[in-house]
Amino acid sequence: MSRGSKKKTKVVRNNANPVWNEGFEWDLKGIPLDSVAELQCVVKDHEKIGRNRLLGQSRLSLRDVLHSPSLTAMFTVSLLDAKKNNTGATLTLQVSYLPPHGFSPMYHPPPPPEPIPHPTPNVEMDTVTMISLDTLGEEDTESLLMVEVPDDPVDDGRSMVLVGPQGQTEQDSPPALTPKRSPPSYRGQDRLRRRKRGGGGGQPKPLPNKPQDLQVLWTYRYCGPTGTVDLQILWTYKYCGPTGTVDLQILWTYKYCGPTGTVDLQILWTYRYCGPTGTVVLQVLWSYRYCGPTGTVDLQVLWTYKYCGPTGTVDLQVLWSYRYCGPTGTVDLQILWTYKYCGPTGTVDLQVLWTYRYCGPTDTVDLQVLWTYRYCGPTGTVDLQILWTYRYCGPTGTVDLQILWTYRYCGPTGTVDLQILWTYRYCGPTGTVDLQVLWTYRYCGPTGTVDLQVLWSYRYCDPTDTVDLQVLWTYRYCGPTGTVDLHVPWTYKYCGPTGTVDLQVLWTYRYCDPTDTVILQILWTYRYCGPTDTVDLQVRVRIIEGRQLPGINIKPVVKVTIAGQTKRTRIRKGNNPEFDETFFLNFFETPSDLFDEPIFITVCDSRSLRTDAVIGEFKMDVGTVYNEHRHCFLRKWLLLCDPEDLSAGVKGYLKVSLLVLAAGDEPPADQRECVSEREDIEGNILRPAGLSLRGATFTIKVHRAEDLPQMDDAIMAGMRQFLGFDGNRKNLVDPMVEIHFAGKTVCTKILEKNANPQWNQSLTMPIRFPSMCEKMRIRVMDWDRASHNDVVGTSHLCMSKISAPGGQIDDGSAPQPAPSGLDDGLGFLPTFGPSFVNLYGSPREFSSFSDPHEALNLGKGEGVAYRGRLLLELSTKLVDKPEPRTDDITCDEQLVVEKFLRKRKFSLFVAFYSATLLQDVDGAVQFEVSIGNYGNKFDTSCLPLASTTQYSCAVFDGCQYYYLPWGNVKPVVVLSSQWEDIRPRIQALNLLQSAADHLERNLRAVKLEEQAGGDLDRLELGVVRLLDHVIEDCSLDLPSLEQWSCATPLDRSLRHIRSVQMQQIKDSALSLKHGPETELKEVLDQAEEWASRLRELAQEPQNSLPDIVVWMLQGDRRLAYHRVPAHLVLFSPDPRTRGRHCGEVQSVFLKYPQGSGAEAKLPGQLRLKMWFGLSSDVKHFNDCAEGKLSVFAETYENQTRLALVGSWGTTGLSYPKFSDVSGRVKLPKESFRPSAGWSWAGDWYISPERT
Structure with missing residues (x-):
């Protein structure tokens, strides 16, 4: 330290990576620089009040400066704390020395080192920030730079310059927002002087290895009568040399929206090189979308290349995706080509995926090609896989083709696996052909373990005959000199009008050595059965469930009758019963006689003793079932009708499975899991001759949605705000509504960036009435341009809750006169709203990662959070020729809906x-x-x-x-x-639930008294109390709808049917109380039925x-x-x-x-x-x-702890000192003001439970 000589830099505020770029000079007064001289650097944190805190210090020997040929050296030193421990921080500085005239360095300089890359190549150095004129007047800190020499210094004008690289930009002080200044001149300042050396120029040389940064953003927008054009070009370039680290990125975005359509185009070109002779990354993304009157075209090209050398690690990926959707059909094409090499001389991965799909008005074509190759050397591990799949579905039939070829070799000289699978299936009007070829080979050496399997299966089925052929050939050898297995089954079966032929060949051979074990088996079977021969046949009938059975409070039972044998199911309740019972009917007859027998499936009401107790019936011949593929109908819906009068229309639906099996036949698997989401119900109906469904349309008016959560990432919105464009984080969702019913789907338009969208669209969905589908799925989707659409939430409308079948409630009880506007006394078509439908699912908080509760948004399980609601209106109309249609809701209809939006x-x-x-x-x-x-x-x-x-x-x-x-x-x-x-809806719901709860409590009390063996007087008193409460509860009037202006047609229909049923329950209770004596069991059964009916009424779909x-x-x-x-x-x-x-x-x-x-x-x-x-x-x-x-008022006091100090305080706090629990809203204690008439009960205190 030269007699306490100090030099100080300016103060850089709130920056963990400060950049000074300042120079200082020390005049040594003609004395040469000693080789043991040191430079001491001290970095402190500037405090306006109190002493500056030490951040780090370091001592730097100037020996390397004297060894340098140019007497200039660049240093990056580590900072130490007071205990000489490394703090992790570094300081970069450059030191230059100008010796006195006539003197030379005391040490010979060593040979110059090889050029090395910049120590911090990733640090931005596009500009050099010199001393700012805005900080010249600030208070200086303590010593940041000191020179230490043993002798007295003499001022000779020699200078030492300190230059440091610019650090990485912090979020608090971005350099892009600060205007750059030109470097100031030091010629007019006394403490910094430039001296010429040897007559050279006074301008210093630029720093070596200086990186370059370049960024250009170009935006253009045109809006006129012909359309709107948006164009944006972002060009970024960065170079950090010498001969290495080049980054290049080009983003080109174009959007046109006009009368002819919408065109979106985006091109991303990225290039990165990090040398020498290695690390090349190349990426090209080309995206194009056109949406217009002729159709929609989506095209995406992704080309990625990566090389990491020398002589190894090459990655290549090519993705080409094309989609066209228009009036002529839909075409999907995808090409994926991936290549990977990791050398030297080993590890090659190759994958080719080629997918094509065409869906038009008449036919559908699916094509998929997968080719995979893998080599891991040297001289071993080869994997090969080829998959070729083709499917055609059109008016001429359906063709399925699949080829699988797998090969595996693991050497040296052993382990060979080979597999060939070839499958072909044709299904058309002339018949069905199934072909399957399986060839498997396995060798595990040396000189042992050979497995061979050959399977050849063929099946032909047409309206007249059926041919089954199967060949299985198995061979196994496990050596040396022992264990040979041979297995050959051969099966052939023909079934036609001329008879039935069965052929079976079984040949088994096994040899096991040493000591000789030989097993030989030969089985040869042949069977011919003509049309006059008697055989064993079995008919299996599985009754699964029923839908839309007409009647009120019915108890259906199903009877199955074939050739004099009758089976009956258990008695169920309701219009949509579930049976799930299977019947086995065995026959020993000739096939020709049995195939002519009819199958009667009849649904009856078990409660009725009248002759017209039949609800509906379906009739089919046994031969019709046997002529089907695999001799069965699986999970088919039967359309029931009145056997006496076909003109009476549809009497409901029944889901069944029918199978006809001969001796030795294997029955097909009848799945039992729920597949209602994927099932095409209306395309899976068996109709009797002369009966057809009536056409109808659902008109769903989708008005608006509220409170939809964020579904898209906020990164792009934040970038747009940073670049100066408008950004709205609250509306990061692109909603659309998807409605699915009976295999048909309709959708609304897409409203981008709108959390409270207003579609105001009317969607018309054609259906066949009456439909057996129970639920209409309503799903709000978030449209995504790049990937698949996300589900915001799902809700369902149950048809049984928004409609009712016509007819009488019970025997002898006539319905009351119907109000105007209803179909009849009780029945009405499906109707709903206008009313909101609430959506539930996963928590609303958005995450860029996968949502673990995403299944809740699909309606699977109970939703845990509210995710918005949707205003809907549904009406049903019977028409002859229903057609799908999408219209906009008129202004007059929108004004009518406004009264349903009034809030309190x-x-x-x-x-x-x-x-x-x-x-x-x-x-x-x-x-x-x-x-x-x-x-x-x-x-x-x-x-x-x-x-x-x-x-x-x-x-x-x-x-x-x-x-x-x-x-x-x-x-x-x-x-x-x-x-x-x-409230009128909720009050009616609560009244019905209260009546049901009251009845169930009294019923449990009576049953408990009966089980306890109490006396008859107390038991009779309990029954009388039950009947009195039922009469009292059912005598109450439901809330009136006359004064309520927001009543919907469904409200009026539900009130009418509830009033009629409550009156019927009341009349039944009065007849039991004042009528003749009745058995206790009948009273309890009747009470259970009343409770069930009240529970069904206590449901509010709106x-x-x-x-x-x-x-x-x-x-x-x-x-x-x-x-x-x-x-x-x-x-x-x-x-x-x-x-x-x-x-x-x-x-x-x-x-x-x-x-x-x-x-x-x-x-x-x-x-x-x-x-x-x-x-x-x-x-x-x-x-x-x-x-x-x-009532309490609360606020949170915030503190932070600096990393280098360790004490808590408010210094460097990035949020308010007093705030709410989130830390965003400023809540100082002085801002709290009690309301009029209120006063503080005491002073503020710290809550230990919340601290």
């Missing part, structure tokens, strides 16, 4: 009494209450509400579980929300109030949940129409989301009280409140 303010109170039986809790937890999107603390698209309890740390109960120590202070959550006022969801949170993680239907806690002044749990303490058990892997565990139990109602009825909440409500 509701309040939700939830008081938590206890939280027990908690498991897997390792931190503070809190509970969140939400209804719809109100109360979701992680959703930034809505206003924040006080929807969460305070954080509490769980306490171990001493056994196995944890609980929260709330004590006498119970947390209360209060939410305000706005929804449509549908319940648009979302469920209340209670979540247990730990930090930012959602652990467990519980859903509470809102109608169960809805307040009503009438106790009969009030929710069952409104204002009552209830125990709920939390559940883990489906797919988390812990569904079998119980996360915890909550005891809570809920109250939900209009804000005008909040005063009634005090009637059920048991404690005194206290």
Whole structure:
């Protein structure tokens, strides 16, 4: 340290990678630089108040400067702390020395080293930032740069320059936002002087290995009468040399939208080279999309190349995708070519995939070619696979072709696997041909283990005869000199009008040595059966389920009759019964006689004793079943009709499986799993001659959706905001609605970037009425241009809940006169809305990674979160020629719907009494209450509400579980929300549920008294009490719809059918009470039937109030949940129409989301009280409140800890000192103001449970 001589740099604020680019000079007064001289560098953190904190220091020997031929050296030194430990930080500086005139360096300079790449090639150095004029007046820090020499320095004008590379840009101070200044001149400053050396120029040489950065963004937009054109070009280039690290990227985007169509074009070209002689990356992406009146064309080309040398690791990938969708058909083409080489002289992977699909108005063609090759050397491990698949489906028939060729060699001189599979199938009007060839060979050497298998199977089936051929040849040798197996079965079967021929050949040979074991077996069988021979035959009939059986409160039973044998199913209840029973009918007759016998499948009502108890019947010959492929009908729907009058129309549907088997035949597998989602129901119907379905149309009006969650990544939106374009993170979803019913699908248009879309479209779906399909699937999709569409949420409309069959309720009970507008007294066609349909699924929080609960969005399992809602309207019309159509809803129709959108303010109170039986809790937890999107603390698209309890740390109960120590202070959550006022619907629902609950409680009491063996007087008293309560409950009037302006046609139809059925139950109860004596069993059976009917009536398909969801949170993680239907806690002044749990303490058990892997565990139990109602009825909440409500205000104090210091404080804090729990909203204590009439009860205090 030269007598305390110090030089200081400027202060760089809030930058972990500071760049100074400053130069300093020390005048040594003519004294040569000593070889032991050192340069001491000290880096400190500047503090305006107090002492500067030491960040690191280092001592640098100047010996290398004297050894340098140019007396200049570049140093990158590590910084040490006060204890001489490495801090991990580095300092880069350049030191130059100008010796006095006549002096030479004391040490001979060593030979110059080889040129090496820049030590930090990835650091951006496109500009050199010199001393800024804006910081010349700032306070200097303590010593950052010092020179230490043993003798007194003498000023001779010699200079030492410090130059450092520019560090990586921090987020707080991006260099792109700061205008670059030209380097200032130092000629007019006294402390920095430039001296000429040897008469040379005064301009210093530029730094070596300087990288280059270049970025150009070019945007063009035209909007005129011919259309809209958007063009954007991004050109990026970066070079860091010498002879290495070149990055190049070109993005070219073009979009045209006009009367002729829409054209989207995107070209991405990326190139990267990192040398010397290695690491080449090349990527070309070409995407094109055209959408116009002639069709839609999608084209995508991806070309990727990578080389990492020397002489090894080559990756090549070519992807070519093309799709055309237009009036003439749909064409899909995809080509994938992948090549990989990893050398030297080994590891070659090759894969070729070629896929083609054409779907037109008359036929469909599918083609797939897969070619895979793998070599791993030297001289061993060769894998080869060839897959060729072809399928054609058209008016002339269906052709399936498949070729599989697999070869594997693992050397040296052993392990050869060979497999050849060739399958062909033709199905057309002339017959069915099945061909299969399997050839397998295996050798495992040396000189042993040979396996050989040959399978050849052929089947031909036409309307007159059937030919089956099968050849199996198996050979096995395991050496040396022993174990030979030979197996040859040969089977042939012919069945036609002239008779039946069976042929079987079995030849088995086995030799095992030493000591000679020889087994020889020969079986030769031949059988001929003519049309007059008697054989064993079996008819199997499986009754699966029924749909849309007409009648009210029926108990159907199915009878199957064949050649005098009759089988009967068990008695079921309802119009959509499930039987799943199989009957076996065995016969010993000639085939010609049995095939002429009819199969009668009759559905009857077991409750009726009249002669017209038959609901519907289907008739078919046994020979018709036998002439089918594999002699069976599997999972076919039978269209039932009246056997006496075919003009009466359809009488329902019955799903069956029919098989006719001869002795030795193997029955085909009849799957039992649910395939309703993929089943083509209307194309799988067997109709009797002379009966057809009536045409009808579903008109679905899709108006709008609300509260859809984010489905797309926000990276592009953030980039657009950074480049200066508009970005909307709240609307990162491109919704469309997909409606599926009976194998048909209709879709709305796509509205891009809209979380609250308004489609206002009318979709017409043609159907056949009556349809046996029960559910209409309604799914909101997120359209994705690059990949497959994502599912936002799924809901279902059940046809049995939005329609009703006509007819009488019960025997002898005539229906009441029907109101105007209904089909008859009770029946009505499917109708719905206008009303909202709620969507549930996985949590709303978006993640760029795969969603583990994605299956919940598909409607599989119980949804754990609200994901928006959809305003729909459905109507049904009978027409002769239904046609699909998509129209826009007129303005007048939109105005009619406006009255259904009027909202009122509701309040939700939830008081938590206890939280027990908690498991897997390792931190503070809190509970969140939400209804719809109100109360979701992680959703930034809505206003924040006080929807969460305070954080509490769980306490171990001493056994196995944890609980929260709330004590006498119970947390209360209060939410305000706005929804449509549908109280008449909910009150009717609650009234019916209350009547059903009352009846079931009395029924359980009577049964318990009977099982206990009580006296007859008490038992009779219980039955009388049951009948009195039924009469009283069914005498109540349902809420009137006359004064409610938002009543829909479905509301009026449901009220009518509910009133009629309640009147019928009341009349039946009066007849049992005042009529003749009846057996106790009959009364109890009648009461069970009443309870079942009330439960069926207590369903509301137009319940648009979302469920209340209670979540247990730990930090930012959602652990467990519980859903509470809102109608169960809805307040009503009438106790009969009030929710069952409104204002009552209830125990709920939390559940883990489906797919988390812990569904079998119980996360915890909550005891809570809920109250939900209009804000005008909040005063009634005090009637059920048991404690005194206290209101608290809270704020969070934030601190941070610096990495190099270790102490907590507010220095360097990137968010407010006082904020909400998220850290985003500034909430200082001074900003809290009590409302009028309120005052603070005390001072602020720190909550230890939440800290």
